[in-house]
Amino acid sequence: MSKSPIVVHRLSPTGGRRVTIKGTIVGLAHKDADVVEFLRRAGLPDAWDLLDDPHWVEWQGGRAHEYEAA
Template sequence: MSTPIVIHHLSPTGGRRVTIRGQIAGLAHDDQDVAEFLRRAGLPDAEQLLDRPEWVQWRGGRAHTYAAA
């Protein structure tokens, strides 16, 4: 089973694409953006999910990092 939430690699201009159950939710520039996308998807306790690997997969960089290098 794959994780329902994927926070993708950093974009060259900053931010990370977020997908929820395979659907693009948006481009996050911080954890609050991710939490809002998850809330809109019906997951109100999003902040508690961000560090749970069974829920969230962080790809291509450190978790909670959104700034371009």
């Protein structure tokens, strides 16, 4: 399990990345704005500032901020 409360998982074969908060799936992101919206809905209004903070967000299986399938 991740030490970060927010995990942006590996790319899906069709594009996009699953996002979980404390182990609960909150959606499939196709861009950073999607991740920010999921976090805003979870009560984190300053989500843009959290995306590159490894204490908050773990990017798994590829580069951060990439959402397109190979």
